[in-house]
Amino acid sequence: AMAGLGLRVIAFTRGEGAPGADPGAAEGLSFLGLVxxxxxxxxEVKAAVEAARRAGIRVIMVxxxxxxxxxxxxxxIGLAVDRPIEGAELDAMDDAALRAALEGEVLFARTTPAHKMRLVKALQARGEIVAMTGDGVNDAPALKQADIGIAMxxxxxxxxxxxxxxxxLDDNFATIVRAIREGRRQFENLRKFVRYLLSSNxxxxxAIVANLLMGGPLILLAxxxxxxxxxxxxxTAVALGAERATPGTMNRPPRAAGEGVIGRAGLAMILAFAAYTGLATLWVFGHFLAAGDAALARTAAFTAMIFFxxxxxFAFRSFHHANFTIGWFSNRLLIGALGLSLGAQLAAVYWPxxxxxxxxxxxxxxxxxxxxxxxxxxxxxxxxVKLLRRAG
Structure with a gap:
């Protein structure tokens, strides 16, 4: 009953023995009670476990x-458990039985550091990315084996x-979940940074290559x-990297281990924006070049490219949410960088x-x-596109 309440139970006895007798012998002892x-x-751990579940992260108690x-x-703590497995039962399992057990909601009790090592390897054999916590000397091999070893x-x-x-540093499970959220934010911002710069370049x-193939005056000078x-x-790109985590960051499953920074969707986005920016700039140049002033047409194309x-x-601030959702001005650093860049371009056009x-x-x-x-x-x-996608 006491163990069922989450208590660690210690039994106290008393007895007398001859000098040199085995202190672990149970004969002649009188039971005093349980503590x-x-x-x-x-x-905060219960909320953190639930946040991990929503994020597609499985938590196993060992x-x-x-x-x-x-x-x-x-x-x-709100951790679903269908079956507890103690160390002795785990020792009796072969690898196939352990893999089958790991398919369900299990926890492992009465375990040793050797059991932890075996569990890490079994999960990795199933293709899982494994993070393991530990604090003792004997936990070191399992911490080293895990994809992410986390020490107290x-x-x-x-x-x-x-x-x-x-x-x-604080030995708090909730901190791990917060670190995962921050890691997802940083990876997503890295994607934004790379995709935005690639689409711009x-x-x-x-625009430059198409202009060269078509002949005529240069569309842009060195x-x-x-x-x-x-x-x-x-x-602008650096300010984009300072975006806060978008809504739903912790409601999506983890990305695949081999998934790159760009990805297929990112490549399509880069090509679409590059095509529009390049061709629209080329059209601006040709449109104003028809008047016969190459310097004016080049300045218009130069300015158009930068404004595009x-x-x-704004399209790269979130891949899932419209700016109406996350707020057009929520990234003040980006707004400042945008104003500074556009102001610099105005100076380039009008300042002698x-x-x-x-x-x-x-x-x-x-x-x-x-x-x-x-x-x-x-x-x-x-x-x-984002609003229609969310509505669908």
Missing amino acids: GLIDPPRP TGDGALTAQAIARQ GMRGTDVARDAADLVL AGEVL PQILWMNLVTDGI EKFSV PLQGLLHTVPLGLEHWAVIGLLVVPLIVVPEA
Whole structure:
């Protein structure tokens, strides 16, 4: 009954023995009573276990406590358990039986460090990515074997910390779940950064190569290309990498182990934006070149390319949610970078020192009207696609 409440039960006896007698002998002892000890789970652990479940992360309890105590703790933290398996039963299982047991909701009690090593290997054999926590010297081999070994920073031994990939400074399971959320945010932001820069650069390459194949004046000059890549693109891309986690980050299953940063969907997105940016810029150049002023047409194309790239960044802020959901101005760093980049381009068009450096001329309202109209699809179409996808 006490173990069923999550208590670790110690029996106390008393007795007298001859000097040198075996202290473990049970003869002649009088039972005094039972003492129950409890190490209650932290209040935030239950919510963390549920968050892990929603994120597609399976939590398996492996403990040295008895099965009744372990099941009681599992109930307290909301961990579903259909079958407890103690160390002796685990020793009697062959690998096939263990793999079958791991298909269900199990916990492992009365285990030793050797059992932990076997469980890590069994899960990895099923293609799972395994993270394991441990604090003792004997946990070091299993921590090393796991894909991610997590040692306790407060009560863990030096050996365990050295063998682990991560050290949990507060010994709190909820911190692991928060770290997973932050890791997903950073990986998603890395994807945004890479996809955005590739789409921008690919659009520039498309416009330049197509212009060369068509012949005629150059659409962009070397100083203008350097200006785009060194002054405007980098600022916006870095700010994009500071996006907060989007809604639902912890409601999606983990990505596949071999999934790359770009991916098929990312490649399609890069090609679509590059095609629009490159071809629209090429059209702007040809449209204004018809008037016979190559410098004016080049300045319009140069400015159009930068405005296309800057406003397309909103499509890369989230791959699942529209800006109406996450907030157009929620990333203040991005808004600041966008304003700075666009302001720098206005200076490049109208400030004489930069005009001479970049070979630009002032643009009129008719030029801005054309550029503005071509910017609109880069904002409206991605938003509409995301909203329709969510609605479906």
